């Protein structure tokens with residue numbers, strides 16, 4: 344069959360042939376538009392020299408394009424019912440390795456070692472299952488994998504939060520966590536009509552370029568993320584109020600005020616106005632003597 348998987352007719356045909364029914368609980372919304380896929384592949388920086396990791400190949404819409412444009416592809420799919428379908432739709436390609444595993448449980452480092460050449464550029468590309476977008480991305484970021492970038496279709500609102508700048512509505516502790524590890528930007532917004540079935544939410548393609556090293560120096564990463572979360576705890580409240588709540592019973596307001604003064608951050612500000620650099624200063628001055 345020489346027609347791409349990602350067309351409405353071919354997708355329907357495949358689903359009917361195999362009697363496949365979508366599992367909403369697995370976030371199964373398949374892409375049926377080849378142009379969108381080609382755009383994603385371009386934004387991801389895929390060419391014949393690179394390795395690609397996909398999460399959730401479904402019936403192979405994106406996998407097929409990756410097989411055509413990348414050197415090798417490793418794809419993690421949790422739903423066993425899709426394995427015979429993928430074997431069929433990808434039979435023309437010998438550079439795809441399907442792994443029947445929950446990505447959250449997978450040892451991605453080993454798969455990378457076994458699939459790709461040493462020193463090969465590696466890009467993660469996926470139309471993610473929306474119910475676990477954040478856990479998947481945080482796992483990929485925190486595992487310190489030898490990857491160059493991550494390009495994913497996710498819920499628009501989540502993409503906006505991950506790529507948000509200070510003083511915007513979307514800016515929060517998720518922006519800090521993601522931008523500590525990557526340079527994040529939203530590549531494009533995508534209409535619901537390119538999916539089958541159509542999801543209830545709007546989607547965007549988010550591109551994350553891995554940083555060689557963090558943009559700020561923090562004494563303790565976990566504490567830095569904890570302080571960021573605490574600072575955004577109640578968005579409408581001041582830094583002082585959120586910190587007082589966070590350190591209740593451990594540190595009084597006078598001491599908090601004193602430390603804020605030392606790093607020249609006004610206690611009347613709100614978390615959403617603080618840059619990454621200011622969060623780092625904040626975390627470091629509270630870390631040293633707090634615990």
Ligand code: SAM
Nearest residue numbers: 372373374399400401404421422445446470472
């Ligand atoms: N890539 C296909 C496409 O674009 O048409 C399918 C994308 S669909 C949004 C998400 C895929 O992720 C489904 O195939 C689903 O079975 C799979 N999936 C869901 N949870 C998963 C998990 N924890 N680990 C690996 N794959 C998962």
